[in-house]
Amino acid sequence: MTKFLVDRMLGQTTKWLRFMGIDAKYAPKGDDEKLLEIAEEEDRVLITRDKELANNDRVMLVEKAPPEEIIPKILKIYDTELKPLTRCSNCNTLVEKIEKQEIIGKVPEGVLERNDEFWICDGCGKVYWKGTHWENILKKIDKMKEKF
Ligand SMILES: [Zn+2]
Numbered sequence: 001m002t003k004f005l006v007d008r009m010l011g012q013t014t015k016w017l018r019f020m021g022i023d024a025k026y027a028p029k030g031d032d033e034k035l036l037e038i039a040e041e042e043d044r045v046l047i048t049r050d051k052e053l054a055n056n057d058r059v060m061l062v063e064k065a066p067p068e069e070i071i072p073k074i075l076k077i078y079d080t081e082l083k084p085l086t087r088c089s090n091c092n093t094l095v096e097k098i099e100k101q102e103i104i105g106k107v108p109e110g111v112l113e114r115n116d117e118f119w120i121c122d123g124c125g126k127v128y129w130k131g132t133h134w135e136n137i138l139k140k141i142d143k144m145k146e147k148f
Pocket of ligand 1 (some may be wrong): 001088089091092093114121122124125126
C-alpha cells in the first residue's frame, strides 16, 4: 500500500485520505529538500502543489482543488486500500476499538446513548463513533470512489 506525505497547503486532502484509512502524513515545516528526504526515508509519495518538485518520481503534483477532485486522481495512480474508520483524521494514528464504559465522560451523554461502538486514537485521544457525521463521510467517500 502506498503511504503519502502531504504538503501543508493540502490540509483538507490530508484529512480525507485519513478518513479513508490511508496513511497520510502532514508535511512538517521545511524546505523542499527536507520533504523529499522524509518521503525517501519513510517510503512515502509526496503530494504537493509545488511545481518545482515536479520532476521527481516520488512526487505527485496536484492543482489547487477541493479534496473531492484531488483524491480520486491520487487513488487512480497509487495502490491503496480503503478502510474507513481505521485512522485518526487528526493525527494519522491507527484507531482502536474501545469499550463503551471506558469513554464515559469523554463524549456527550446523547452520543453514549445512541451508539454502542467506539474507537479511540492512542496518539491524540480523540474518540470516534458512527454518528450522522460518519454517514456523511461515507457518502462522500462513495462519491469519490465513483471517480476512479
Ligand atoms: Zn489522533
